[in-house]
């Protein structure tokens with residue numbers, strides 16, 4: 329038997345629900361790639377992405393997913409054999425490091441804990457030990473989508489500065505851009521990598537990258553450069569070069585519309601909406617945790633992200649059963665546990681084109697599932713979420 333009807337609610341940490349306006353914007357026949365309005369779309373998207381990344385640096389749009397953006401960041405500024413430091417937190421920074429390893433980069437991991445943010449003091453201590461400056465780049469994620477952790481990028485920058493270290497600072501904002509504040513220039517970030525399909529409410533298929541002055545200075549001599557990702561080639565005169573080939577036109581129309589929607593709402597309002605919805609999810613999880621079978625993955629509240637919440641489930645229950653029930657009976661599509669949390673939990677995403685109705689539906693679905701499957705949980709998680717939202721948005 330099922331209780332659902334019509335569209336599912338996606339509570340996945342990417343790809344996320346698309347606004348109808350964005351879907352409609354991409355519903356167009358192809359246009360000339362050498363001339364005409366597409367050129368303006370490219371220029372305005374590149375310009376407006378600087379507003380989103382909060383940088384005066386350069387921006388690039390690649391026809392690729394986030395993994396391509398990772399490769400673009402590495403190959404444009406590094407050399408074979410360079411040493412880099414990957415700050416572990418969850419799964420994604422490690423994945424970026426594995427990609428670097430295959431490119432012939434010497435990868436060192438600063439070990440982390442799947443339940444905590446990156447330790448800024450450990451970073452500072454490691455960098456102080458590198459007085460020769462062997463480490464050429466530091467890689468970190470702002471939000472790790474597996475663990476649900478939020479890393480304080482400004483604090484990590486302080487640690488790098490305190491150690492007086494000159495490595496390039498590269499940040500993966502794939503699961504955070506457009507959901508939480510990010511200040512590329514103010515926080516001294518040299519390269520930031522985003523993807524279209526999470527906070528930016530655009531279909532999967534675009535990687536968006538921003539590069540600051542120090543990254544541009546390292547670029548000319550980088551020997552890992554390849555034509556497809558290459559900034560110099562993409563900075564050429566021809567529009568065709570900006571995509572190293574045919575532009576992903578319909579995705580660009582979609583991105584243009586999504587950026588318009590973000591600016592119309594206002595970035596600050598977008599961040600506030602995410603913060604309040606995340607607070608609602610976190611309050612529900614805290615109530616459920618009283619039953620002893622589910623718990624927050626991230627231990628400290630201030631280290632929990634505003635875009636996705638990762639929830640651990642006692643090993644006597646199978647998270648696949650819970651997800652199946654939510655999907656088949658309630659029409660709620662939850663994220664599975666991945667990386668170190670594979671088979672050990674599930675994730676509720678609250679990023680992008682999402683509001684209180686969808687978040688309360690997700691929480692309600694999980695509560696129905698836990699009740700039906702006999703998973704012990706504190707009662708009233710949805711009520712706690714409602715209490716929080718009503719308190720934060722008084723009449």
Ligand SMILES: *Cc1c(COP(=O)(O)O)cnc(C)c1O
Nearest residue numbers: 393394395420471473502503523
């Ligand atoms: C989703 C995600 C990626 C991978 O992006 P793809 O588009 O799937 O390649 C990388 N890093 C983070 C933090 C992510 O959330």
